[in-house]
Amino acid sequence: MIRDLGSDLRVLAAMARGGNRGGDAKDRLDAFYRPQAVDYDRFRERLLNGRAELIARLSPGPGEYWAEIGAGTARNLEYLGSRRASLARIDVVDLCKPLLAQAYRRCRDWQNVHVIRADARRYSPAAPLDGMWFSYSLSMMDHHEAVLENASRMLKPGGRIGVVDFFVSSRNPAPGRARHGPLTRHLWPRWFRHDGVRLSPELPDRLLELFPNARLDEQFASLPYLPAPKVPYFIFTATTRNPV
Numbered sequence: 001m002i003r004d005l006g007s008d009l010r011v012l013a014a015m016a017r018g019g020n021r022g023g024d025a026k027d028r029l030d031a032f033y034r035p036q037a038v039d040y041d042r043f044r045e046r047l048l049n050g051r052a053e054l055i056a057r058l059s060p061g062p063g064e065y066w067a068e069i070g071a072g073t074a075r076n077l078e079y080l081g082s083r084r085a086s087l088a089r090i091d092v093v094d095l096c097k098p099l100l101a102q103a104y105r106r107c108r109d110w111q112n113v114h115v116i117r118a119d120a121r122r123y124s125p126a127a128p129l130d131g132m133w134f135s136y137s138l139s140m141m142d143h144h145e146a147v148l149e150n151a152s153r154m155l156k157p158g159g160r161i162g163v164v165d166f167f168v169s170s171r172n173p174a175p176g177r178a179r180h181g182p183l184t185r186h187l188w189p190r191w192f193r194h195d196g197v198r199l200s201p202e203l204p205d206r207l208l209e210l211f212p213n214a215r216l217d218e219q220f221a222s223l224p225y226l227p228a229p230k231v232p233y234f235i236f237t238a239t240t241r242n243p244v
């Protein structure tokens, strides 16, 4: 109990210090995550909702080649359960050394898992991918347009892409889309920006433009130690078009 509280306090202290200090993306991520890397998974279990659901929807299958971009500690590979071993290969891609150290430890006995330190804009898989996902990483990436362009080049025709992330709606969203009140639209982007996370309406909109053959679910979750108000997140899954 006291150990758990100590672990949470280390994470909360790192979050309170913030993730926006100078340097390039690599330095910023290393500085932000280094003091919380060992405690990362425990705390994010309660912060990052929808990850198991995303992976269940994508349903990576035997013999396929997948990548998680911005994979952190590779915790999400455990959501694959016994399917993980049936994949031909899975790349765990991230820029942050302290989180990748946890990923190496987790994956060291998994022959089909490759842990790769790379910027999401420049990562290139060994062959076209059957699928990829981003779990709470796009909102932390400085150039998500370039990242998504790179991502769409990496997928096979008919490949799958999935994203789970925080967001807020625009003031006047398209019909059928979530509409958030002014408090939600103003509070959360400011709250998360302190840690280098950018919440916006543009991300789900852009995903729908790039990958129209898609399913988008917009939901709410509570944060650890903060049962209200709830923060919006979305789960997006799509299949790229096969050539006609």
Ligand SMILES: C[S@@+](CC[C@H](N)C(=O)[O-])C[C@H]1O[C@@H](n2cnc3c(N)ncnc32)[C@H](O)[C@@H]1O
Pocket: 025, 029, 044, 048, 051, 069, 070, 071, 072, 073, 075, 076, 093, 094, 095, 096, 099, 118, 119, 120, 121, 134, 135, 136, 137, 138, 140, 141, 142
């Ligand atoms: C909130 S964490 C999510 C980690 C993991 N996907 C999860 O669900 O636990 C965001 C991750 O994105 C990574 N990241 C941010 N910018 C990146 C970039 N340009 N290239 C690769 N990874 C990046 C961070 O290092 C961090 O591990």
